[in-house]
Amino acid sequence: MELFLAGTAVYLFAVTALGVLLATTANSMPQFALLSIPVFVIMFLLSGSFTPFESMPMWLQDVMYLAPSTHFVRFAQSVLYRGAGVDVVWPDLVILAGLGALFLALALSRFRTMLARQA
Numbered sequence: 001m002e003l004f005l006a007g008t009a010v011y012l013f014a015v016t017a018l019g020v021l022l023a024t025t026a027n028s029m030p031q032f033a034l035l036s037i038p039v040f041v042i043m044f045l046l047s048g049s050f051t052p053f054e055s056m057p058m059w060l061q062d063v064m065y066l067a068p069s070t071h072f073v074r075f076a077q078s079v080l081y082r083g084a085g086v087d088v089v090w091p092d093l094v095i096l097a098g099l100g101a102l103f104l105a106l107a108l109s110r111f112r113t114m115l116a117r118q119a
Contacts, residue, residue, distance in 0.1 A: 010093055010096045011071075011096055013096075017107060018099075021106050022036050023107075025110070043069050075096070
């Protein structure tokens, strides 16, 4: 149970960082809402939780590896259904943390650029 909670925390960090990145691209709150709804809905629907990931075209699988939800679904299924330990799911946790760090770094860079333009 602790492993699943730790993985969920890493996933929430990655998705929050993606949300902050999307917020830096929007000019207003309504624009952010209209941008985030399709991004998060499509990301969730294509993550492999509703349909088998392997039934998607290869190009779409490659694109979806950049989404945190894909790795979280693999992680959650491994832990909850198969009782996997850290030795099995650590690659997904590392990828989730890496994506979160990448999204946050891009968001911070965009935010600093925005502030520099305003000053």
